[in-house]
Amino acid sequence: QFKTSHLDLSGILPSLSRPANHSRIFYAVMFDAGSTGTRIHVQHVFDESPFLVPDNGVSIMNGTNEGITSAPTSPFAPVCIVVLKVSVIHEAHRDKLFSGHLNSHAKNTVGILDLGGGSTQITFLPKLKKTIESAPEEDYVARFDFLNSTFELYTHSYLGNGLMAARLATLGALGAEGHAGYKLCYQEVLKVVKGIIHQPYELQDSNVFYAFSYYFDRAVDAGLINNVQGGMLQVRDFKKRAKEVCNKMTKYPPDSPFLCMDLTYITCLLKDGFGFKDSTVLQLIKKVKNVEASWALGAMLDHFHNLKIH
Numbered sequence: 672q673f674k675t676s677h678l679d680l681s682g683i684l685p686s687l688s689r690p691a692n693h694s695r696i697f698y699a700v701m702f703d704a705g706s707t708g709t710r711i712h713v714q715h716v717f718d719e720s721p722f723l724v725p726d727n728g729v730s731i732m733n734g735t736n737e738g739i740t741s742a743p744t745s746p747f748a749p750v751c752i753v754v755l756k757v758s759v760i761h762e763a764h765r766d767k768l769f770s771g772h773l774n775s776h777a778k779n780t781v782g783i784l785d786l787g788g789g790s791t792q793i794t795f796l797p798k799l800k801k802t803i804e805s806a807p808e809e810d811y812v813a814r815f816d817f818l819n820s821t822f823e824l825y826t827h828s829y830l831g832n833g834l835m836a837a838r839l840a841t842l843g844a845l846g847a848e849g850h851a852g853y854k855l856c857y858q859e860v861l862k863v864v865k866g867i868i869h870q871p872y873e874l875q876d877s878n879v880f881y882a883f884s885y886y887f888d889r890a891v892d893a894g895l896i897n898n899v900q901g902g903m904l905q906v907r908d909f910k911k912r913a914k915e916v917c918n919k920m921t922k923y924p925p926d927s928p929f930l931c932m933d934l935t936y937i938t939c940l941l942k943d944g945f946g947f948k949d950s951t952v953l954q955l956i957k958k959v960k961n962v963e964a965s966w967a968l969g970a971m972l973d974h975f976h977n978l979k980i981h
């Protein structure tokens with residue numbers, strides 16, 4: 672719990688210069704201490720908020736992996752799907768989705784791939800029971816009720832498989848002679864992935880996947896997508912570009928020294944890690960309808976839900 676705040680947010684949140692309980696505009700503020708930087712998310716939640724700000728209305732989230740744990744009590748990553756699905760992408764179906772069992776609406780949902788600095792996450796709503804049954808452990812499945820719907824999600828966070836963590840592990844292996852082309856680089860990054868990342872039973876072609884964070888950032892750096900609009904990429908696009916960048920590096924000094932390794936790692940993670948096919952299409956976005964797409968918004972909604980605020 673925060674007892675005092677050392678941050679002056681009055682410039683960002685003018686409406687909170689009045690007591691929060693009397694505010695006509697309601698914001699949720701979330702501090703995200705990531706492995707590569709700390710962010711503050713300010714989300715405009717409701718106008719004319721009738722609800723009470725409880726004493727524990729400000730708190731530090733449990734869990735170390737950005738709140739993305741698969742414990743049923745803190746299903747923040749799954750909620751991210753709900754946010755994308757209910758609030759943004761399938762707005763037209765919103766009313767329908769709020770009632771009934773969500774698995775029956777699985778065709779309307781999107782999967783999420785997130786690549787942070789320290790960890791990487793996968794979350795989707797399976798259509799087949801076998802995907803849940805064949806998950807390695809109970810903690811790959813999150814069951815929870817949210818807004819009158821029951822979810823049973825495949826979700827896992829791999830700590831140590833983020834992009835920066837993978838760089839560290841791979842650099843240790845490659846030593847000083849790191850620039851040895853795509854093939855050797857792939858062999859090294861494979862060691863960070865093989866036997867660690869579980870391949871879900873049902874993945875290929877059955878879900879639309881959205882990829883965030885470093886998937887997006889590095890695709891921009893590689894010139895594969897536009898920084899503002901994002902775009903659609905096949906897994907093989909990452910592979911093709913990785914090969915080009917790595918093999919060019921053996922001849923010329925690189926502009927971006929880590930791009931070869933990063934693109935190779937992303938390719939390996941998607942293919943040999945999660946088991947996506949070369950032809951799988953990923954949607955890379957940073958913003959949806961002008962709102963930064965992130966787990967934080969979902970976490971906020973979940974928090975309000977737990978406080979019985981609707």
Ligand SMILES: Nc1ccn([C@@H]2O[C@H](COP(=O)(O)OP(=O)(O)O)[C@@H](O)[C@H]2O)c(=O)n1
Nearest residue numbers: 705706707708709787788789790833884885
């Ligand atoms: N100040 C910062 C630092 C990182 N980031 C982004 O955060 C993502 C990496 O996520 P992260 O640092 O939270 O990593 P994890 O702690 O989730 O492993 C990248 O897409 C960075 O571009 C940001 O938006 N602002």
